[in-house]
Amino acid sequence: METVTAAPQPDGRAPIIEIVGLSLSFEQDGQRTDVLRDLNLALAPGEFLALVGASGVGKSTLLRVLMGLAKPTAGEVHVRPDPAADRPMALVFQDSRLLPWRRVISNVAFGLEKTSLDKAARRGRAMDALRLVGLADLADRWPWQLSGGQRQRVSLARALAVRPSILLMDEPFSALDVATRENLQDELIRIRQETGKTIIFVTHDIDEAVYLADRVVALAGKPGEAKAIRVVDIERPRKRFSLALQELSARVKADIAPESAPRADDWVI
Amino acid sequence: MSARSPLHALLPLAGLVAFLLIWEAAPRLGLFPRVLLPPPSDLPGALMREINSGMWLRSMNQSLSHYTMGLFVGSAAGVGLGVLTGMSRVAEGLMSWNNRVLRPIPGLAWVPFAIIWFGVNQGAAVFIISIGVFWIVYFATHGAIRAVDRDLVEVASAFGFTSAPERLIKVMLPAATPGILVGLRTALGQAWMAVVAAEIFGVSGLGSRMMQASSLLATDVVVVYMLTMAALYGIMDTIFMYAQGRLLQWRP
Ligand SMILES: Nc1ncnc2c1ncn2[C@@H]1O[C@H](COP(=O)(O)OP(=O)(O)O)[C@@H](O)[C@H]1O
Ligand SMILES: [Mg+2]
Numbered sequence: 001m002e003t004v005t006a007a008p009q010p011d012g013r014a015p016i017i018e019i020v021g022l023s024l025s026f027e028q029d030g031q032r033t034d035v036l037r038d039l040n041l042a043l044a045p046g047e048f049l050a051l052v053g054a055s056g057v058g059k060s061t062l063l064r065v066l067m068g069l070a071k072p073t074a075g076e077v078h079v080r081p082d083p084a085a086d087r088p089m090a091l092v093f094q095d096s097r098l099l100p101w102r103r104v105i106s107n108v109a110f111g112l113e114k115t116s117l118d119k120a121a122r123r124g125r126a127m128d129a130l131r132l133v134g135l136a137d138l139a140d141r142w143p144w145q146l147s148g149g150q151r152q153r154v155s156l157a158r159a160l161a162v163r164p165s166i167l168l169m170d171e172p173f174s175a176l177d178v179a180t181r182e183n184l185q186d187e188l189i190r191i192r193q194e195t196g197k198t199i200i201f202v203t204h205d206i207d208e209a210v211y212l213a214d215r216v217v218a219l220a221g222k223p224g225e226a227k228a229i230r231v232v233d234i235e236r237p238r239k240r241f242s243l244a245l246q247e248l249s250a251r252v253k254a255d256i257a258p259e260s261a262p263r264a265d266d267w268v269i
Numbered sequence: 270m271s272a273r274s275p276l277h278a279l280l281p282l283a284g285l286v287a288f289l290l291i292w293e294a295a296p297r298l299g300l301f302p303r304v305l306l307p308p309p310s311d312l313p314g315a316l317m318r319e320i321n322s323g324m325w326l327r328s329m330n331q332s333l334s335h336y337t338m339g340l341f342v343g344s345a346a347g348v349g350l351g352v353l354t355g356m357s358r359v360a361e362g363l364m365s366w367n368n369r370v371l372r373p374i375p376g377l378a379w380v381p382f383a384i385i386w387f388g389v390n391q392g393a394a395v396f397i398i399s400i401g402v403f404w405i406v407y408f409a410t411h412g413a414i415r416a417v418d419r420d421l422v423e424v425a426s427a428f429g430f431t432s433a434p435e436r437l438i439k440v441m442l443p444a445a446t447p448g449i450l451v452g453l454r455t456a457l458g459q460a461w462m463a464v465v466a467a468e469i470f471g472v473s474g475l476g477s478r479m480m481q482a483s484s485l486l487a488t489d490v491v492v493v494y495m496l497t498m499a500a501l502y503g504i505m506d507t508i509f510m511y512a513q514g515r516l517l518q519w520r521p
């Protein structure tokens with residue numbers, strides 16, 4: 001089994017998050033299902049890491065563990081929080097999960113209600129976050145009045161508003177149409193440049209992973225293990241579907257293909 | 270005739286006028302003795318007499334006070350217990366057989382105890398009204414809390430609202446509000462019936478005044494109070510619908 005560690009840090013900075021020997025199994029009706037096994041991973045501050053893997057491999061479960069929403073069976077997560085952060089991590093859900101009884105601005109301010117900021121300060125911070133995702137003029141809308149792409153922007157603003165040390169995103173664009181998705185991918189790249197956030201971006205779309213990330217970690221198998229790690233050594237701004245990206249994408253696909261799987265041409269009679 | 274024609278819009282009014290005309294005609298043509306069926310034209314006079322004697326306003330105030338207090342006590346207890354059993358499996362388990370035993374007892378079956386415990390007074394009326402309200406609001410709240418989307422509760426946890434009171438305030442209660450309001454609206458009607466029932470047993474208010482009038486064969490006064498009840502309930506329901514619209518303006 002391959003052990004995955006942080007990419008070498010040229011400036012020798014300590015990792016902002018370190019996942020050590022993480023395993024997780026669910027116990028159900030006396031039956032144990034191993035979901036994650038012995039995961040080791042470290043991120044440098046400001047790094048953009050993409051986590052790819054087929055549906056059901058345990059990507060969301062890993063994010064839930066990082067958020068503290070699920071307890072690992074073994075292993076540890078060490079976070080070196082940013083002192084300016086209100087929360088160590090914030091999560092953008094795949095299905096946006098806006099609270100339908102709150103207007104857009106109030107949804108974005110939701111996490112700030114856990115801080116000591118007063119109402120005006122919370123509103124100010126929420127407006128800043130909305131401006132960052134380009135939705136300041138929709139502040140007073142209700143969630144049902146938004147398109148899918150706008151809802152995901154609001155969900156991103158809600159996560160950014162608490163200034164997390166690490167931004168976690170769980171397949172945030174996978175339910176969107178292609179044009180909206182590509183648009184939001186580029187928005188995310190811009191926002192990352194502006195904020196310098198450390199990001200863990202989960203996706204099952206390998207092309208999306210290599211286009212966005214500094215590094216791609218592939219989860220595969222049952223239980224899910226880190227099968228491979230690829231540094232995306234391609235200069236930004238990147239050109240979508242450039243040859244270099246396509247080559248890398250093919251390599252990641254090969255990394256996670258089950259070794260015994262029949263290749264398509266084996267079936268040609 | 271199409272549903273949109275102006276004539277169609279006049280149908281309800283026409284129906285009401287026809288109803289009043291038949292009602293007026295029946296005693297006047299001698300089909301019914303006037304005392305058994307007072308014609309509507311007798312009602313304004315009866316209403317004025319009741320207003321001038323001060324009885325109308327006093328009975329109305331008494332009934333409204335029973336109604337609001339019973340509604341408040343029953344709803345507060347219903348929401349409280351519904352939230353508790355909706356959020357805690359232990360509380361739900363503890364209550365499940367109690368619910369089965371106590372819930373089928375009609376509110377009016379509590380009248381003997383209401384009178385023994387409180388006497389024939391305001392307390393008895395509030396007690397009877399609140400029992401009916403309690404069950405409706407309790408079940409509505411329990412169901413609404415149980416039905417809250419777990420994913421939204423997870424959002425609260427993800428942003429640090431991990432304690433039960435925080436989850437309740439930030440997600441469970443707002444998400445359950447539409448369901449709780451459905452129960453409250455049903456209770457609004459149920460409580461009004463309980464008011465009349467409690468007062469017919471003697472607690473003073475619209476119901477008892479109506480019974481007094483009936484024993485004197487002042488049937489026009491009885492009808493005045495019947496219509497007063499209808500009007501008050503209509504006003505309550507309108508106010509409630511307005512408040513509900515404000516509370517639920519976030520819904521499409
Ligand atoms: N609460 C749970 N209890 C039991 N099994 C679970 C639970 N949550 C997730 N799983 C299982 O863990 C596996 C990984 O799920 P998930 O992390 O959602 O995968 P992914 O996000 O990669 O699609 C799945 O097989 C799923 O059925
Ligand atoms: Mg998932």
